[in-house]
Amino acid sequence: MKKWAIAAIVYLFAVIGGFNAYDVYFDNEEVPNGEAASHGSNEQHIGTVVHGHEGGEEKTGDVTPNFTYNDGKITIYLKDQNGNPVDDLEVNHEKLLHLIVVNDQLDQYYHLHPERVRAGQFEIAYELKDGAYKAFIDIKPKKLNYHVKPTAFTVGLSEETHRQNHLKADETLKKTVDGRTTEMVVSSFEAGKPVTLDFKLDESTLEPYLGAAGHVVILDEEANQYLHVHPHNENEPIFETQFDKPGTYKIWAEFKQEGKVRVFSFVIEIK
Structure with a gap:
């Protein structure tokens, strides 16, 4: 084979090898956040779904209830840590949600049952006297962790403030x-x-x-x-x-x- 033919073949292999090396280098190079659609998609998926609970159960985060009282109406929004409505609740003693409200002196007590009006939202009309209160939203989400914690709120232009109460044990029960x-x-x-x-x-x-x-x-x-x-x-x-x-x-x-x-x-x- 003539020398010029051998040189052409060697040159062709060199060019192909160079393109392969280029592709490998840039495929392995780190891409800044937000610049690669495939990387961004994976991060979002990992952030919204966490696998690994036995029995096929999935946990997407704790529940954050939002409680408001306006003009005699109580509204409760239930959201997960990503801001999505929490609507998959167990029926607990005939109700999806039990709401306990007490005033700061613990001499007023209300056990209410707001009704579901849309996904993750419950409402009930109930007039409360002016004063300082705490609300306890009692639910059982099917796939999320949840612990009942007090939500402090005030009704009207009350001079009362959220302060420590002092109870005295009953002499008779x-x-x-x-x-x-x-x-x-x-x-x-x-x-x-x-x-x-x-x-x-x-x-x-x-x-x-x-x-x-x-x-x-x-x-x-x-x-x-x-x-x-x-x-x-x-x-x-x-x-x-x-x-x-x-x-x-x-x-x-x-x-x-x-x-x-x-x-x-x-x-x-x-x-």
Whole structure:
């Protein structure tokens, strides 16, 4: 073969090799954020979906509830950490959402059930007196972590401020409301141990309320620690809970008798 033919072949291979080296170099070079569509797409996907929960369950982040009260209407928005509506909730004792509202003196108590109006949004019309309050939004999302925390708000031009309350333990745990008497028997007043709250009342007139024999809500003196306790079985007004820290706690026990829901409140000291 003539020398010029051999030289042409060598030159052709050199050119092809150069293009391959160029492609490899630039394919491996780091691309600044936002300049490569494929890289940006992957980052967004990783940020919105987190896999790896057993049973096929996916977690997309904690729930952030937004609470507003305007002109006698309560509105609650439920969103995840990406701002998407949270609408996949478990029915918990016949309701998707339980709303507990108390004032700062803990002498006003409301157990409300806002209705779903659209994805992640609940509303209810309810007039509250002027004052300082805390709201507790009690839900059970199916695929997200959620912990009930207080939301402080004020109604009207109240001189009251959100301040620490000072409760005094009851001398007797027997209370009468509308002519009906209920006594609460506490198995232990020691922190860190299981506690049984056994309510003695006329069970012949007791009716199911939200699918149970009754409901109990417990707050600490600062209205920061929240417990919503249901009976250990659906037919008896006996509740099991635990107080993790010493302190003074207020307990609201709700029972339905003769078609009317009555709320019996107690204050106890845990040591």
